[in-house]
Amino acid sequence: MGAATAAALVLSGCSSPYDGAASTDGRSPGAPGTAAPSRPAVTPTATAHPPNDAVGRQMSWMLGQMNTDPVSSDVSSRFTEQFQAEVPPAQWLVMLGQLRAQAPWVLESVTSDGKAGSASVVAQGRRYSLTMTVDDAGRIDGALLKEGAQGETATTWPQVEQRAQLAAPQVSILAATVGDDGSLEVVHRSGEQGVRPIASMFKLYVLAAVAEQVRDGALSWDQQLRLTAQDKTLPSGTLQERPDGTAVTVREAADLMIRISDNTATDLLMRAVGEDTVRAAAARAGATHPEGITPFLTPRQMFWLGYGDAPQALDARAKWAAADAQTRAQLLEQVPMPGPGPENIDMTSTPWRSGVGWFATPQEVVQAHLYLDTLAGDAALAPLREILTKNGGIAVPDWSEQAFKGGSDSGVIALSFLAPPPQGTQRRQALVMIGTGERPVDEETFVAATADAARLLSEHR
Structure with a gap:
């Protein structure tokens, strides 16, 4: 693991909501094998001092x-x-040790309420955010250091596009309001609107199946x-850590x-319902490709x-798009799958460019959300709304209990939302943003651009 990835490590049990996201399928930005997107060098804009409270x-x-203080080997009191x-x-x-190799770390700004705080720090031309929480005794119980988002807060749709393109060269955006009959009134649409890689958003179709x-008994x-053992897969989720034979309810x-984009849970559910059932449900949910x-x-x-490196996997990838x-x-049947997943995943490769993965249009993703929302109106399917809203999505003042599903893979990030009508309106709101490139996506910047888009959409009247 190189010094550049050390600064992106989760220092505690914190995780991204975006799949995982921010895992982005549950991989932390510091996962071995990743390569951070190139960014212009930055210099500190100010020098700040931490406040005199527990967090500070x-x-x-x-x-x-992280700089030059003598290293504390006894961290139990911290x-x-x-x-x-x-x-x-x-x-x-x-x-x-990896972080000290990047010193000096310069503190630009810091805010704290005594129990939780965030700071902006710069090292070797890169800007990072440091968030921290402490318990009642003032000990650190959560800390996350990750590279901060590029660009300024977007206040117009062209600015959203520009900021998102700092993270991924190809960006598709669909923002719309939704009528009672499910019809869409487009607020903003840009980028390719045809079939796009959707990463873990495919799990909306599995949930529909x-x-x-459940509805049919x-x-x-x-x-x-x-x-x-055949259900277990990597990298996102926690279910793969449970022993074989563990009982897991469908709920x-x-x-x-959905909540943490657990891949093993997805394999388990797909085995329970069957591939044909999932594909048929996807068609009813609006998938037309x-x-x-x-x-x-x-x-x-x-x-x-x-990502497999067996000859059969390499052959299948080369032929997949045209097959x-x-x-x-037949190609898939020949690919050896001896465990939860390849041990050495090269995240600089981009399987989506070979047609490997799951693909749909931005509008089809919206239709999947609407289909699930309709199903949730059935009393027997009431848990659907809690399942879809439990993650929390993006914090937008006018969006409460938004249904959210995101996903990412090498060179892909995809985020989707269905929000109830903001105050003063009668129409629900839907947002889908998909970013792709030939190298790993700058997830922090893409999520920031998506948050800007969500705010713009929520203000639409």
Whole structure:
């Protein structure tokens, strides 16, 4: 792991909501093998001093450790037991060594309410955000250092496009209001509106299939599914850590699949309902480009097909884009999948450019959200709304309980939202943003541009 990735490491159990996001399929920005997008060098715009409160004192200590202060080997008085369980002292010292290699770290700005704080710091021409929370005793129980977003806050749609393109060269945006009959009134549309890679947003189709099966009595929310070794896949989620044979209810698996984009939960649910059932549900949910989801890959299949280095995987990738459905099925059958996923994933590759993954149009993603919202009107399917809104999405004052699903893969980030009518309006609002490129996407900047777009849309009257 190089020094550049060390500064993007999650220092505690913090995680992105964007799949994961910000994992972005659950990979942290510091995952081995990633390559950060190139950015122009920055210089500190000011020099700040931490406030004299619990957060400020701990930030001052941490920045001193990241710079030239004598290294503290005893960190028990600085971090909570839970933090140390997630980041053992030995791991902290290794990370600290990598961070010190980038010194000096210059504090530009800092805010704190005594229990939680955030700061902007600059090192080696890069700007990072440092967020921190402390417990009642003033010990650090959460800390996250990650590269900050590029660009200024966008206040117009052209500015949203420009900021998003700092993160990904090709950007598709669809922002619309939704009538009672499901019709869309486009507020802003730009970029390619045809079939695009949608990463983990495909899980909306899996959820639709599960919901239909519950509605029809073939499944129930409290029905137990048994986890097998063949269900387990990487990288996002936690279910892969449970023992084989673990009982998982349909409701829990669905919640994990959407809330934290758990790939193993997705494989488990797809095994329970079957590929044909998922593809049929996708059609009812508005998918009109079956070639983009045929075969309908499980996450495990996608990772072995897209990143495996066996000759069969390399051959399948080379032929995939031009192959018909029958040939693709034959190619997939030949790809060895001996475990949860390849051990050494080259995240500088971009499987989506070979047609590997899941593909739909921005409008089809909106239609999937609307279909699930309609299903949720059935009393038996009431849990759908909680499943879809539990993640939280993006904080927008006028958006409450927004349905959200995002996803990312190498060279892809995709975010989608369905929000209830803002105050003073009668129409729901939908937003889809997809960014692609030939190298890893700057997720922080793309999410920031998406937040700008969400605010603009929420202000539309």
